[in-house]
Amino acid sequence: xxxxxxxxxxxxxxxxRNLLFTVAYEMLGSAADAEDVLQETWLRWVEADLGQVRDQxxxxxxxxxxxxxxxxxxxxRRKESYVGPWLPExxxxxxxxxxDVELAESLSMALMLVLETLSPTERAVFVLREVxxxxxxxxxxxxxxxxxxxxxxxxxxxxxxxxxxPREAVSPGETRAALxxxxxxxxxxxxxxxxxxxxxxxxxxxxxGGIKQAARRPVVGADKVARYMIGGIGKYEITFxxxxxxxxxxxxxxxxxDGEIDGVMAVRVEDARITGLYYVRNxxxxxxxxxxxxxxxx
Numbered sequence: 001x002x003x004x005x006x007x008x009x010x011x012x013x014x015x016x017r018n019l020l021f022t023v024a025y026e027m028l029g030s031a032a033d034a035e036d037v038l039q040e041t042w043l044r045w046v047e048a049d050l051g052q053v054r055d056q057x058x059x060x061x062x063x064x065x066x067x068x069x070x071x072x073x074x075x076x077r078r079k080e081s082y083v084g085p086w087l088p089e090x091x092x093x094x095x096x097x098x099x100d101v102e103l104a105e106s107l108s109m110a111l112m113l114v115l116e117t118l119s120p121t122e123r124a125v126f127v128l129r130e131v132x133x134x135x136x137x138x139x140x141x142x143x144x145x146x147x148x149x150x151x152x153x154x155x156x157x158x159x160x161x162x163x164x165x166p167r168e169a170v171s172p173g174e175t176r177a178a179l180x181x182x183x184x185x186x187x188x189x190x191x192x193x194x195x196x197x198x199x200x201x202x203x204x205x206x207x208x209g210g211i212k213q214a215a216r217r218p219v220v221g222a223d224k225v226a227r228y229m230i231g232g233i234g235k236y237e238i239t240f241x242x243x244x245x246x247x248x249x250x251x252x253x254x255x256x257x258d259g260e261i262d263g264v265m266a267v268r269v270e271d272a273r274i275t276g277l278y279y280v281r282n283x284x285x286x287x288x289x290x291x292x293x294x295x296x297x298x
Contacts, residue, residue, distance in 0.1 A: 027068040029088035040067045065142040072120045083210030088112040089285040090264040097249040104249030106131045109278040110268040126157040176251040198222040199273040209282030
């Protein structure tokens with residue numbers, strides 16, 4: 001490839017990089033793996049004859065999707081031996097992501113976990129169609145199916161996700177209010193205050209990856225979750241702080257123990273109460289949080 005052609009390929013790739021990263025991340029739930037997929041996409045992109053590419057954005061999305069599908073199947077085998085619950089790698093996101101309601105919901109921990117229950121092809125089709133509004137013909141080329149088959153897969157995936165996603169969209173303000181009440185109760189050891197903001201059916205999932213201590217199974221019920229949280233803090237002579245941030249498009253908390261980042265807490269809020277609490281402690285998933293650099297998406 002000539003220098004001019006390389007420059008043109010680089011310019012196009014950089015222009016679409018945020019979009020490609022978001023596609024890969026939503027398919028994989030791992031920023032580290034998404035970056036690997038982008039590297040693989042780039043290597044294939046510089047080998048392409050750009051003169052024969054009618055739609056560069058579509059072509060790049062197609063390469064990214066195929067590489068992400070390959071990576072997703074490999075990750076599925078890795079997750080089988082993962083210690084305890086697996087949670088998506090949290091991303092510090094810019095405030096404007098929350099303004100894009102559909103993108104913010106698709107990035108949320110709650111919905112990312114729902115996407116984990118789809119097959120790789122269903123997940124790819126759902127992400128491309130529902131989040132990025134990619135046409136059926138274009139998706140068909142990316143996943144190696146006919147447009148008719150893609151329509152059926154999209155319908156099946158949408159029905160599956162709709163049955164498990166939050167009933168109503170919750171504004172960042174509502175999430176922030178519930179999180180502030182949660183933070184206040186946790187910082188003061190206020191058991192009743194914690195019970196007031198936790199929904200009776202709340203589920204706590206904590207991800208230590210076998211590196212940090214975490215519950216090996218989900219903790220279910222407000223009383224058990226409240227005791228787990230307050231009991232866990234009171235068990236050790238530590239100084240902990242909770243700092244508000246924006247993770248995956250929604251308000252969240254960065255937990256610091258003795259000044260060092262210990263984890264990230266994201267929540268699912270319904271009817272002003274927390275129904276899902278997601279605590280990522282695995283240090284391998286916190287490198288981007290430690291950089292404190294918001295991710296640009298799309």
